[in-house]
Amino acid sequence: MTEKEKAKKGIISEGMKKVAEEEKIEVEKLAEYISEGKVVILKHRNKYLGIGKGLRTKVNTNIGTSPDMADINLELEKLEKACEYKTDTVMDLSTGGKLDEIRRKIIENSPVPVGTVPIYQAAIETIEEKGTIVKMEPDKIFEVIERHAKDGVSFITVHCGVNLKTLERLRKNPRKTMVVSRGGAFLISWMISNEKENPLYENFDRLIEIAKKYDIILSLGDGMRPGSILDSTDRPQIEELITLGELTDIAWREDVQVMIEGPGHIPINEIPANVILEKKICKDAPFYVLGPVVTDIAPGYDHITSAIGAAVAGMYGADFICYVTPSEHLGLPGVEEVIEGVVAARIAAHTADIAKKIPSAIEWDMEMDIARKERKWEKQKKLSIDPEKFEKLYRKYTPSERDVCTMCGKYCALKIVEKSLKTKIIF
Numbered sequence: 001m002t003e004k005e006k007a008k009k010g011i012i013s014e015g016m017k018k019v020a021e022e023e024k025i026e027v028e029k030l031a032e033y034i035s036e037g038k039v040v041i042l043k044h045r046n047k048y049l050g051i052g053k054g055l056r057t058k059v060n061t062n063i064g065t066s067p068d069m070a071d072i073n074l075e076l077e078k079l080e081k082a083c084e085y086k087t088d089t090v091m092d093l094s095t096g097g098k099l100d101e102i103r104r105k106i107i108e109n110s111p112v113p114v115g116t117v118p119i120y121q122a123a124i125e126t127i128e129e130k131g132t133i134v135k136m137e138p139d140k141i142f143e144v145i146e147r148h149a150k151d152g153v154s155f156i157t158v159h160c161g162v163n164l165k166t167l168e169r170l171r172k173n174p175r176k177t178m179v180v181s182r183g184g185a186f187l188i189s190w191m192i193s194n195e196k197e198n199p200l201y202e203n204f205d206r207l208i209e210i211a212k213k214y215d216i217i218l219s220l221g222d223g224m225r226p227g228s229i230l231d232s233t234d235r236p237q238i239e240e241l242i243t244l245g246e247l248t249d250i251a252w253r254e255d256v257q258v259m260i261e262g263p264g265h266i267p268i269n270e271i272p273a274n275v276i277l278e279k280k281i282c283k284d285a286p287f288y289v290l291g292p293v294v295t296d297i298a299p300g301y302d303h304i305t306s307a308i309g310a311a312v313a314g315m316y317g318a319d320f321i322c323y324v325t326p327s328e329h330l331g332l333p334g335v336e337e338v339i340e341g342v343v344a345a346r347i348a349a350h351t352a353d354i355a356k357k358i359p360s361a362i363e364w365d366m367e368m369d370i371a372r373k374e375r376k377w378e379k380q381k382k383l384s385i386d387p388e389k390f391e392k393l394y395r396k397y398t399p400s401e402r403d404v405c406t407m408c409g410k411y412c413a414l415k416i417v418e419k420s421l422k423t424k425i426i427f
């Protein structure tokens, strides 16, 4: 039985209890949200993670090999660092090397839920076996999906909304960067060559069957996400979103848990509309945003351009943020870029949580404010989102213990006011 089915039947599961405790929300309220599809529960071994309404905004880290860089040990190192820097989930997006082995290793070593994009493997194996993606059999796609589910994957991205109607919409409305989703591109090229409907759309019932059997979350992918801010909120994107809303209804009728993936590249002023549209069209299904990147001119700094977008999206109700690293648009990220990406996304998520009035988020800031006022440096370090960076910068300028830092030194504003309030003497 899926968590959604249990919630609808009034059963309070182990997962619901754990998530409610962790998020400090009444378990009955949580169950209500799950039954309505507003919250999903991801399971990873005996751990549970809730994503959606009323809960802390979560962060995902993409790792995985590419055909040019297929080093499993490097990916495991990225996994370890992403978890050390407190990512909530990871996605294995591997496209190079032994894909089954890499995925299984990542699942085995990950303390957090793992997501995948099975269409990558279905396409790659078909190209290796038959020389072309055109010959990919629909059965192959569903076989790979079930392989991932059996391995213990918690959520899968499935680009079900890239159908012939969306493709037609794209043809009539060409874009600056057309399609930038890898999964979307694989499926579109298959559909064009075979002149057939997307198997993930046409056989959505098969997908539902697998998702229900394993209670994996369907993360309905946005193959038409804009890859340029000038393509944002256009007709192909909205056409796909409408389809995803209709598929959400179908999945919910079978009690399958669903998230909706979102853009992409969006100017900051269009982000609120994008969140509202998703929430309306997909009836409050959790929104998983990929960025959004708010300008295209900052390669090397896209962890920042995306954190700006993610903070705004989160403030307006996005529930799950996919990190972006400084390597975005430039290459496969290394360990350092993964750390920078996780930290930036966590700052964005936390910023959104303050706006969402999540009590634990506000308490965290309050504790930091007190430690800062009292100039308790060790406490500040412990509370900071990146204690290693805190130590590096603080010690760089303040090698020995002092109760002020080198910014103002003896003119420390905090100290001056503290002293004058106590003694009326300033200096």
Ligand code: SF4
Pocket: 375, 404, 405, 406, 407, 408, 409, 411, 412, 413, 414, 415
């Ligand atoms: S020296 Fe300046 S920056 Fe440093 S703690 Fe005091 S007020 Fe803050």
